Amino acid sequence: MAPNARIFPNQLEQALQRGLSSGYLIFGDEPLQRFESIASIVNAARQQGFDEVERLYLDSTDAIAELSAALQGMSLFASKRVIVLDMGNGKCGKDIGAILNDYGQYPSPDLIVICHGSKLEKAQQNTKWFKALSAISQAITIAAPSGDRLTNWLRHRARAAGVQLAPDALMYLQEHHEGNLLSLSQELEKLSLLHDQSPISVEQLHQALIDQSRFDIFQLTDAIMAGQVHQVEHMLRQLKDEGIEPVIICWALSREVAQLQALMMSPDQQPQLFKKFRIWPSRQPTIKRALQQLSVQRIQQAVMLVALLERKVKGAETEQSLSWTLITQACSLLMNPAANVDWLLTAELS
Structure with a gap:
C-alpha cells in the first residue's frame, strides 16, 4: 500500500x-x-x-x-x-x-x-x-461509523472487551449511544467488569445502564488515579449518601491497587498487562501518571491498607462510619504520596 x-x-x-x-x-x-x-x-x-x-x-x-x-x-x-x-x-x-x-x-x-x-x-x-x-x-x-458499520464496530469492540451481548442488547446499546464511540467504549468496559462471560440480555443491560451508582464507582477510581482530590471527596460523599455499600468500593480499590502493583513490578510488560487488565488507551495516560508519582514502597503500603480495609469492611462488627473513614484514608494514600498512614498500617487486622 x-x-x-x-x-x-x-x-x-x-x-x-x-x-x-x-x-x-x-x-x-x-x-x-x-x-x-x-x-x-x-x-x-x-x-x-x-x-x-x-x-x-x-x-x-x-x-x-x-x-x-x-x-x-x-x-x-x-x-x-x-x-x-x-x-x-x-x-x-x-x-x-x-x-x-x-x-x-x-x-x-x-x-x-x-x-x-x-x-x-x-x-x-x-x-x-x-x-x-x-x-x-x-x-x-477518522469518522464516526453509523448503521451496519457501527454494528460491526460495536460487535468487534464487545468481543475484544470479553463482553457477550445478546442481539437485542447490542441494538439497545447502539441506539442509546449512536455517534458517541467514547461513551460506548466506556459502557463496554464497565460491563466487562460487572458481568461474567455469559451473554448479557437487554433486560440486564437496561438495569446496568440505569444503575448509575455502580458506574460512579468506576468514575471514582479514575478520579483517584488522576489525583483529583476535591472530585474524589465529593464522589465519596455522594456514594455514601446514596447508600452504596462500602464493600463494593473496597472491591474496586482492591482491584485498582493490585493492577498498579503488577504494572509497577513489570514495567517492560505494560502493553501486555494493559491488555490483560482491559485498560484502554484512553485511560492509560492516567495510570502511567499514577505510577510515576507512586513509589514501590507506597504501592506496598496501599496493598496493606486495602487488606486492612477489606478485613474491617467485611467485619460484621465494623461500624459504617469506620468503614468510610478507612476508604477515605485509602483514597488519600493513592492520591497523595506524602500522606502519613502509618497508624493505619500498624492497626490490628483481626
Missing part, C-alpha cells in the same frame, strides 16, 4: 505490521478513534526503537520555535523520536506551514511525525504543507 493511501482505523494495525511511515495524518471529529490510532502508532514505534515521544500543540505561544526545534534539532535522550502535533482545527500560519512543508520535502529516518486534529476543510487539504506531508505519510480517515 502506498504511504499516502488513506485507511480506516480498523486497518491501522495491519498497516503498522507492514512497517512505519515517516508521518501520519489523523484528522476527524471522532475523538476515540483518533487518540487510539495515535496510541497504536506510538506503541509500534517504541517497539522499533523510537524511545522518545514529544507532544506539541499548535495553539502554544511558542509553537513555531518548539516545532522547529523538534523537527530540526537533535535529542539528548534518544536518537529516534516521535513528534505528536495537535493541530486543533488544522489552520496554521505561514511559519508553521513552512516548517511542515520542509519536513515533508526532507523527512528524517529517525523521526515520525503524527499530525492530528479535527476534520480538515478542502482548502486545508490543498495547502503546500498538507500535500508535502501526504507524500510521505499514512493518512487515516
